[in-house]
Structures are given as C-alpha cells and as structure tokens.
Amino acid sequence: MKAIITEHLTKFYGKARGITDVNLSVDEGDFYGFIGPNGAGKSTTIRTLLGLISPTSGSAEVLGKNILQNRIEILSQIGYLPSEAVFYNGMRVRDILNYSAKLHKTDCKDEAKKLCERLELDTSRRVDELSLGNRKKVGIVCALQHKPKLYILDEPTSGLDPLMQREFYELLTERNREGATVFLSSHILSEIGRYCNHAAIIRDGKILISDSVEKLGHTGVKRITLQGAEGIPEIAGVKNITNENGTVSFLYSGNPRELLSCLTDISFKDFTVTDPDLDEIFMHYYAKEEN
C-alpha cells in the first residue's frame, strides 16, 4: 500500500492556478520531501490531501483510502503540522493539546508530556503569548502526540532555532524508524538532502521531477566562482556567466578535469566550487522540462 498517491490532481481557485496535474507516489515508511519555492503549490497539494479544499479534478488516495470519501478515517491516522500554526487565543498550551487529543478520541497525556519536555515547551503558557517558534512547537506536539501512521508537515522548521530543528528531525527519524511515513514540504534543500529518501520538486503548480534524493542532488552541475579573475573560461558546458569587479561566477556541467585544465590558462586569485543552490537546481530541471 502507498501512503500517498495522487493522480492528475488539479486545483484551481476560480481561474487562479493552484496545482495542475500533480502525480505523487509516496511509499509507506518513506521519508519524503516536497520541494518548491513559495507559491509553487506545496500547501495547496497538502490541503487537498487533508480535505480542507476539494480538488477541481484528479483523484488522490491517502493510506489506501480516497480523500473525498474517507476523509475522517484518513485524518485519524495523520499528524498534520501547518506552516503557520494558529490556535485559539486565550487558551493555554495544555488545553490546546488536550482539545486536539479529544478530537482524536485518544488519551495521550504521557506522550504529550514527553514531547513537551524534549522540545522545552511550557504547557502553562497562553498560546497567544508564545513566540513564532514556540507556537510551532505546540503544532509539532499536536501532530505527534497521537502517534499517527503518516506525518504531513508543511514547512515544519520555519521559526525553529537550529537546536530545535535537530531535535525535531530526531523525533521524526525515530517515528520513521518505528514505521511511520513522513511527508514534508520545504524550500530549504539542505534539510531535504539530509533527512529525506525521496523528493519531488514542484514549481508553478506542476511536479517537475520526483526521484530519490541521491539522484536529484547529482545534477552534475557545479557553481564555480573565481575571485580576481582576468578572463573567462572558454569551454563547452559553461552557463549563466556573471562578472562583477573581477569576480566571475558560472555554472558548469561537464567533465571536471576539462574544466581544471581550462582554468590553468586563466589567472585568478582564489576559487570555490559549490553545489548550485535550490534556485539553480530548479532552473536545471526547469530547463530540462522545457526541452
């Protein structure tokens, strides 16, 4: 059984594009990343899976059940963390956690307590007095306390400090090892690269590519920056050259040895080789898509 499977899932808000023809397939037990810039359709896809919005066309199954016909059964096995966790003003953290547990018809006080301790969350505070990061923690506990089979997390680490991010991913990794499926959206590539097994890239409402993270990362493209360069390497495979006050930067795809031998002909003071950032990887797949 697949944890998530969508077929030609499409959502239009009136005439405005949400997502078009999204096909996803997430195995049970997978740690799956969903990458894309803001407004690409990540949240729209997630909200459709959760039944908050209904698709214009196409279909989807979550944990083997149709999202339109079995919404309640699906939701009872999902832990969802929204990108902006908002709660009822004036309520205390423990009351929110308790309300969430009751709506799930479970008693998970012990689990909630453990999670709050690990995330250093004070449950006696009022939710409207919390900082963004602490509100996020409340959302995390709500998503995790009832031990669901599938975690759907929309930009889970925004607002969390690096230490908390690590603790959070540790929690997720533990749950994943226990057999749960994790599906998270992000626009931070390094997160996806570090924790996910598979990933899909979405842009302008369309899935550009989905594959194992290993394969996605190996685009074969490197970003080369030369400081104090007096000239530009003339070799096939060089793209997007910029030259600012002698700092030359470009993308290279091809045999690295050829590039090195070419670089020996140019005089420069220093150079760096990095993996291209997310945007450039987008461009890479985007260009491929158009060809």
Place this chain on the structure above:
Amino acid sequence: MTIFFHELKRGKISLLIWSLAVAFMLGVCVLIYPEMKTQMGDISAMFADMGSFSAAFGMDKINFGTFIGFFGVECGNVLGLGGALFASILGISALAKEEKDHTAEFLLTHPVSRERVLTEKLLAVFAQIIIFNLVSVLITVLAIFAIGESADAKIMFLMFLAYFVMQIEIASVTFGVSAFLKGNGLGVGLGIAVLLYFLNIISNLTEDVKFLKYISPFGYTEGAEIISNNAIEMKYVAVGIGFMVAGIVIAFIKYRKKDIS
C-alpha cells in the same frame, strides 16, 4: 460533544456579559414601574396619543398604565433588541470566526466531519441563547416580586417564548450567512439584526408595508399584539420557522463543500 463544550467555554465571558447586561436592564425597567405608575394617569394617555410614534412601538394598542402593558413595550424593546443582537453575534461568529482567526485549519484537520462541526456549533449557539433567556426570565421574575406587582403568567410566558423563538431564528439565519463568509462577519450579523428591528417598526407605521411583519421576526414578538390577542401570531411564527430551517439547511449545504483557505 467535544466541540460543543469547547464552544461554550470559548463563549462564556461574552455570554456572561450579555446575559447580565440585558437582565440588568430588564430588572431596572421593572423596578422603575412603581415610580412610573404614580405619574401614569396622564402619561398613559399621552403615550397612546403620539400618532405614528405610538404606532411604531405598538403603544396605541395597549394600556400603558397596567404593569403588563408597560412591560410589553418597555422591557420588550430591551429584551427584543438586546436578544437579537446577541443572537446575531453568536450565529455569525460560529463559523466565520474560525476562518478569520485561521483556527478552522486546526479544527478541520482533526478527524471530525464537517457535519459534526456544524451540529455541535449550532447546538452551542442554541444552548447559549437558552441560558441567556433563563437569566433574563429569572431576573425579571425576581424584580416583579421585589416591586410587589403581579402579571398574567401566560402572557409573560408567551412574550418570553416569542423572544426566544425570534433569537433562535436570527441565530439560525446568521449561522447560514456565516457559512459563506471568510472574514469577520460581525458587522453583517449586527446589521441583519438591526435591519430586521427597523423593518418591524416601519411595518407598524403603515398598512401598505404590513407584509414586512412576515420578514422580520420582530413581527411576532410585539408585546402589544401578544397582550391584546392573548396569543402569538402564528402565521408570522410559521414563516419565521421557515427562515430558521432555511438558514440551517443552507449552512450545511455550503459548509460541507467549502474550501478552507
């Protein structure tokens, strides 16, 4: 009934303030009656003789000099308008507030059906209206005992019943409207209540627009009519119940399929 109790908890401060405020005004209204009565001889005739102003508030039809007549007009306006405003706030906020505050996403990503959310929220609105009316009745009865007056129990019951049905109707209609809103509907809700109040006043002024009494639930809460007929005008109530059912049905139809953004 998790959502039901959650709603009651969320609304308890507002319920407390509205109940006490309206009940307090009702109590004061009753308590000033003995003072009014001593000066009532001339005033009663004057009140009844102010032409269309008297007609607008139904004062031409009843004897202002008797306690029940005084209560029907003075206290009726307090409970009528106060209750209508409170009911409209409850109805319009029930669904719209969750979307305005972005808590709808929290609630609806839990394993609860939209129908259950609607049912429990509507029941919570009704429960709050019932408590509000119980407080009003209690304070009124205490105040009547305090001034040593007596009133026809049946008429008093009919008047409170009419106001209760009216509040349920307004809450149901605004609940229906609430299902369509994405933002704060408070203005819309209060607007509906005040508009209905004035529609009834206009309908009292001229026979030509008597049909407005079918639209406004204030048409069947008029103290003057209830006292003189010793009954509630059932034809208006029937239409009112029609609006009530329509509001609830529309809320269910709309909210079941609504996109929550």
